[in-house]
Amino acid sequence: MDHRFQVSLRGVIDLLSHHLYSSPGVYVRELLQNATDALRARQQLEPGASGSVRLELREKQDGGPPTLLFTDEGVGLTEEEIHRFLATIGESSKREVLEARRNDFIGQFGIGLLSCFTVCDELLVVTRSAKGDGRTLEWRGRHDGTYGVRVSEHPLDAPGTHVYLVARADMAEWFAPERVRQLALHYGGLLPFPVHFTVGGRTEQLNLDGPPWRRLYETAGDKRQALLAYGREVFGTDFLDVIPLRSEAGDVDGVAFVLPASPHFNAKQKHRVYLKHMLLAENAENLLPEWAFFVKCVVNANGLRPTASRESFYEDAVLSRAREALGQSLRKYLMDLAREEPRALQRLIALHGLSVKGLALDDDDFYRLVIDWLPFETSLGMMTLADYRRSWPVVRYTPTMDGFRQVARVAAAQGLCVLNAAYTHDTALLEKLPQVVPDAQVAPFSSADLPQTFEELTLDEREAIYPLLRLAEGVLAPFRCGVEVKKFFPAEVPTLYSSDAEGAFRRDAERAREESDDLYAGVLDGVMTGVGGGERAQLCLNLHNPVVRRLAAVESRELLKLSVEMLYVQALLLGQHPLNAQEMALLNHGLLGLIAARLDEGGGSGSSGSGSRGMH
Numbered sequence: 001m002d003h004r005f006q007v008s009l010r011g012v013i014d015l016l017s018h019h020l021y022s023s024p025g026v027y028v029r030e031l032l033q034n035a036t037d038a039l040r041a042r043q044q045l046e047p048g049a050s051g052s053v054r055l056e057l058r059e060k061q062d063g064g065p066p067t068l069l070f071t072d073e074g075v076g077l078t079e080e081e082i083h084r085f086l087a088t089i090g091e092s093s094k095r096e097v098l099e100a101r102r103n104d105f106i107g108q109f110g111i112g113l114l115s116c117f118t119v120c121d122e123l124l125v126v127t128r129s130a131k132g133d134g135r136t137l138e139w140r141g142r143h144d145g146t147y148g149v150r151v152s153e154h155p156l157d158a159p160g161t162h163v164y165l166v167a168r169a170d171m172a173e174w175f176a177p178e179r180v181r182q183l184a185l186h187y188g189g190l191l192p193f194p195v196h197f198t199v200g201g202r203t204e205q206l207n208l209d210g211p212p213w214r215r216l217y218e219t220a221g222d223k224r225q226a227l228l229a230y231g232r233e234v235f236g237t238d239f240l241d242v243i244p245l246r247s248e249a250g251d252v253d254g255v256a257f258v259l260p261a262s263p264h265f266n267a268k269q270k271h272r273v274y275l276k277h278m279l280l281a282e283n284a285e286n287l288l289p290e291w292a293f294f295v296k297c298v299v300n301a302n303g304l305r306p307t308a309s310r311e312s313f314y315e316d317a318v319l320s321r322a323r324e325a326l327g328q329s330l331r332k333y334l335m336d337l338a339r340e341e342p343r344a345l346q347r348l349i350a351l352h353g354l355s356v357k358g359l360a361l362d363d364d365d366f367y368r369l370v371i372d373w374l375p376f377e378t379s380l381g382m383m384t385l386a387d388y389r390r391s392w393p394v395v396r397y398t399p400t401m402d403g404f405r406q407v408a409r410v411a412a413a414q415g416l417c418v419l420n421a422a423y424t425h426d427t428a429l430l431e432k433l434p435q436v437v438p439d440a441q442v443a444p445f446s447s448a449d450l451p452q453t454f455e456e457l458t459l460d461e462r463e464a465i466y467p468l469l470r471l472a473e474g475v476l477a478p479f480r481c482g483v484e485v486k487k488f489f490p491a492e493v494p495t496l497y498s499s500d501a502e503g504a505f506r507r508d509a510e511r512a513r514e515e516s517d518d519l520y521a522g523v524l525d526g527v528m529t530g531v532g533g534g535e536r537a538q539l540c541l542n543l544h545n546p547v548v549r550r551l552a553a554v555e556s557r558e559l560l561k562l563s564v565e566m567l568y569v570q571a572l573l574l575g576q577h578p579l580n581a582q583e584m585a586l587l588n589h590g591l592l593g594l595i596a597a598r599l600d601e602g603g604g605s606g607s608s609g610s611g612s613r614g615m616h
């Protein structure tokens, strides 16, 4: 014999309240939504019918639990519908029309009413159907899963539904007047039917003229001011500007507010979203393209699907098309700025450069419009790409921060402008330049390219420096580093260390090998055999530098050797190259040698000076 599953209502309510809904306050949302759907269904039956939703809070004088009454002049329920829809969990009158008229009703799951049992033990629904026999029926549902239906002794004058909730003792806080008012305003502030709230004999209409972005204003300036004020009210921030949003897919409209400060890179902005004018979420994240982190928005969607908790949109193809279209709205705003108000665009780029760069990478037309306005760090200071290209035909850039640090000072002293493309998107943006702007030329630049711009020595100078050069070559040969002598600026820089990409890779691999265990070291050995063993690095001595000039005249081989070693280590440090163990030993040994030499010179050996603190 087959048996039927039994469902524990208590268990289902527990599931909803603890795992599906974020707060007991959603009961207000679910009741507002049912009333709105009922009003819409009535309008379908009787086009032109108008109606409203009323919330009335009845507080007891004796301090007993308050009662909240929700009233609508909607379609109501017949007896058959009561059994089928009110009393069957998961049944919804809206499901069968869902596909055909997706945009009309907010509810669809047939579970919303259960949320009321998280704040009260019994629910009384008094209803008169617009389709029925004129009888008024009472349905009393209890949280233990039982219910009763009877004809009411207090018939309603017209079709509609009244829902009574008596607060459970431990949930009275969810019935406090200000709480209920705030919840109704929060969820239903944009509903298209008037929502009234009555408490202590005073009635107030909570929602006024529909979404602020659809209202009529005298001038465009008035509209902008009103919307910025709305943005401040919703998010508590003074925004810079406001952008209209529209998507056919999902039937979405609303406004995006430009943030007044640059958000943390990759910070996901939280947006306020309404579904069919009922608040769905205040922290929706998946609504705009990733690059759009410079705005926060408020939108209403009529054609997107909610998740069952009704607290976010369901990720599907329509949502992804809507996201694309909303991105287009933002893109249009930026394109218009680029064309009509370049100064405003510059200000926006200064604040939200990453967003603008991210979009430029995605979109060639936008790239063409904004690329000239984008500021970059260069060896000669900040400048826009347009300024750079006006003075230098080839855009030379370093893809890494270390690379930039290695060349910036010396390049600047030669009058060479090198662009630092180490920041997010910059290298990709520059590499895209020749594809989008046909006559543009870009080339990566590294310290290895610098010596080409240096001045050669005269014959006399070459002769004078020859012994130093020979000695230096010998000293640095074990470090696989060649030596040359040239003249360059700034004169305070005595040396420049450069290596091509392969040389830099070899240095990194060697250092990693020193620090790794046997197994990994073996792997690195394998990697390194594939790398050419030639002299990939070069130390260039600067003959403009006074110390280098003086060295040319030094005869002591020992002092020369020490000086070359120290210049080499200093060049590595200045170029931000990490030292390997051998070089570290060189540094230690050299420093101690220099200190000892100074002590010897200054009589610091302690042999004679009475006040000497030297060690004996």
Ligand SMILES: Nc1ncnc2c1ncn2[C@@H]1O[C@H](COP(=O)(O)OP(=O)(O)OP(=O)(O)O)[C@@H](O)[C@H]1O
Pocket (backbone or CB within 6 Å): 030, 033, 034, 035, 038, 072, 074, 075, 076, 077, 085, 086, 091, 092, 093, 094, 106, 107, 108, 109, 110, 111, 112, 113, 114, 161
């Ligand atoms: N105020 C009302 N007027 C008329 N019918 C109502 C009213 N409230 C509820 N109903 C009926 O009860 C059914 C169940 O309501 P419930 O709130 O549980 O689910 P739903 O609104 O259909 O879907 P969801 O779970 O997505 O909210 C509705 O489909 C509707 O037929």
